[in-house]
Amino acid sequence: MMNNKFMTPGTQGILNCLLILLFLSCGDVLGQNRPNILWVTIEDTSPQFIGCYGNKDARTPEIDKLALKGVRFENAFSTGTVCSSSRSTIITGVHTFEMGTGHQRSAYPIPDFIKGFPYFLKQQGYYVSNNSKTDYNIANADEFTNEAWHESSNKAGWWKRQPGQPFFSVFNIADSHQSRTMTNSYEWYQKNVLERLSPEQRIAEDEFKMPPFYNDTPEMRKHFARVYNSIKLTDVRIGEILRWLEQDNLRDSTIIFFYADHGEGIPRCKANGINLGYRVPFVVWFPEMYKHLSPWGTGGVVTDELIDFKDLAPTLIHLTGGIVPEYMKGRVFIGDKVADPAKYIELSTDRVDNGIDLVRSITDGRFIYSRNYMPFMPQFRYINYFEIGDISVQMRKDYGKGYLNAMQKSIFSERPTEYLYDIENDIWETRNLVDDPEYRKILLAMRKQLEKRILGSRDVLFLPEYEMASISKNETPYEYRMDNKRFSVKKIYKAASLSGSRGDEAARRQQKLLKNSNKIVRYWAITGMRSQSAKCIKAYKDDILGLIDDEYPPVAVTAAAVASHNFDHADAKIKLAESCKSKNKDIALMAVNFLLYQDNKDDFIEVVKSVYKVPNQDNSVKSACKDFLSIVGLKTSEY
CATH class of the missing domain: 1.25.10.10 (Leucine-rich Repeat Variant)
Structure with missing residues (x-):
């Protein structure tokens, strides 16, 4: 290659033009050999409220159709229970407890070598766009975001790529967010959710089963119907994006991922270190030309393999032909060379807004074990963003008047030290098995696994936030935790x-x-x-x-x-x-x-x-x- 300092401006310009023409001429080949990838992400949603996961009261035909012809994951987990911590793991491929990003909107620095994973897709010639949520929970977020994406805005999409250039495009739909399901006023919900659904699309207050941890009353049903209708509107939005893809004649060359960022945005789910906070709906749809990239086949396949959000970045880098950075410890679970399935995955919950907490969990897909390190606070701890919601006000009113049964009252009481739930047979986590002798062997095994992983990851979030902030003035928590003399x-x-x-x-x-x-x-x-x-x-x-x-x-x-x-x-x-x-x-x-x-x-x-x-x-x-x-x-x- 010629040294730039010996080139005239004219020669340099000609070379640039030739490089562009070369890229464009091979664009169609690149597009055919490597898949386009579409991510449709939604917010604050548990699989228990999606039709293809067995809820007959839900109306989610677009999601269900993806699952009917794609692959549905039974054991997909967010690594945290609130958006900012979850999204820090999604974008970096690094667990929050290694990077120090578990506390909501703490914005501590991360090492320069840790990139937003779309950066690596860009190096492979992909056009990468984000429409449009970031909330990555790190310092220097604007610089980090600009480096990761070609465009991150509410106007971003695949249509701005070069002809034939493969793309990775994210669309984040906010219509199932907690603001819709409980926090914003009922009048706001009526205008921004209900009125955007036709009468036939709406789910009435008597058309669903209430989770057993909520009091089944007309008042609670009024508030809980917001969950079903918000998810319905989300499903409508998903359909619009998929039709857009089809109109651009891209459906047959695009792998589609659908998933939520963490569990349902209602009391006892979001912000809680139990299965209801961690488990997410997750579906991948493969077009005919890329079916060979699915290790499970396609056409309504259901897999119980364990995945969590640290696996997404390495999988996408692998799918697009890149080399996975050493610092990413997640497994590649789609493509021509996949890693062995995990036996356990570790999950975490830390501060959510003003709600300080620290919970560490481990699951094998059948059972989930959670260790509460600050159990003097209840599952329904005081977090103002929850407290201003009508459903929270109603729940506290019913609790004060003695209207709740033992299960419903328990979420207002101090937590036990440990939880062990059979999440296959007890999807609402109503029975803690910690003291059941029949499950003693499982309890001991999961305790041991959790401790092993906490020590192995050198979990930096066992430092108080005061200390994290102090460390972050001079270095990153990620690197600090590797110094055994200090940590x-x-x-x-x-x-x-x-x-x-x-x-x-x-x-x-x-x-x-x-x-x-x-x-x-x-x-x-x-x-x-x-x-x-x-x-x-x-x-x-x-x-x-x-x-x-x-x-x-x-x-x-x-x-x-x-x-x-x-x-x-x-x-x-x-x-x-x-x-x-x-x-x-x-x-x-x-x-x-x-x-x-x-x-x-x-x-x-x-x-x-x-x-x-x-x-x-x-x-x-x-x-x-x-x-x-x-x-x-x-x-x-x-x-």
Whole structure:
């Protein structure tokens, strides 16, 4: 090749023209040899509400037709239970707990070598477009997005490619999002969902079965009908995109993926570390010329192979002829060379908006095991984006009036340390098998597998967010976690693994760790104390109070919360109030979040009011304040 510095401008221009002509002349060959790929992604939807997954009340003919002639996945899982964390894994092929992207909209930096996977498709000559959601949950998101896509906008699509150039195009449909199914007002839903469906398309309030964890009343049916109609409108939108593809004569050369970004956007599903939060509908349709790329065949095939979102990036890179980067650990599950099926996959739930949490789960497709590290908060924990929904208001009203059965009430109570559900025979997860001796062997095996994977991945999200933010000022959490001297994952997890365990033995072991030289070990020791009863930790009162002035703020605020909750200690309440007013948003959120689950709230009303009024207050802190003030009977409009 000629060296550019010896070329005249005219010679360079001629060469550029020749290269373009060469690309265009081979475009048809490229298009024939490599498939076009269309992704139709939807939001906040569980397979239990899709027709081809067995729901006879659903009206999803477009999705069902894809499944009828394609491949339907029974065991497809989002790696998180909220959009931003899920999408960070989708776009990078890296788990959130390795990259540090599990907390919703935390925006920590990631290494420069980690690219949005469409970048690698571009290197193979593909035109890549995104229409149009990103929400990748990383720092420098605009730069990252521009590098990944040729175009990412609500006008992007395959039609802007060169003639014959293969494409990868994403269309994200928002009509099933939580905003439609529960959060926006009922009037908004009527205008933006119901009125966009014909009378024949609408699902009436008496035309479906209610999940057993909801009270079956006319009021609840009114709210829950929103789920079915929002999914119906989504199905209509899918049909429009597929007809568009056909009109451009591209259907017979395009592999179509359909899936949701995580579980249903309703209480107990989204934001919860159980199957209802993780499992997603997932269908792949192959045209005749690319049937050979399906390991399972086509034509209504159902596979129970395990896949999760870390598998998508390597699979797409492989399908388009690229080389999968070493940092991507997912398996290629479609194409001429597929990896062996996984026996287990690890899943995770962390903070969602103002709802702090940490859950790690593992599944083999038949059973799902979840470990709750902060179980003093219920499944239906306070998250303002949920709380403002009519269905949430109705549920809390019914709970307060004693209208709920034992199963329905349980989602308002503290969680157990562990869940084990048979998700093949108990799709709504109504029976926790942890204490059933018949399933003891399965429980022990899944416990062991989960711990092995947490340690193997060096799960960086076992650091408090305060620490994550501090690390991110100078380096990436992804790279920090690989330094064993600074991130002693075994030592940290040994302390964290006690958190959530209740009883004298766990409390005794936690007490021994309260004075550990490792600040993260101390953090997990005192965090574990929050799930213990006052009676259980009474003997350790002085040890707990001794940490109220700990040099590490996450330890100090947690110790204050434990002492305030269990002992109603005056100095602890002062410290907790001061922490609410912290200029550090992570400390302020921790403090206000603890108050949401403390019985005595009256002493903190004025403090929380003042925190809410702080100019330019962090959104998560502000949301937590709204929840607190609502609990004590105040509306933010009143002050």
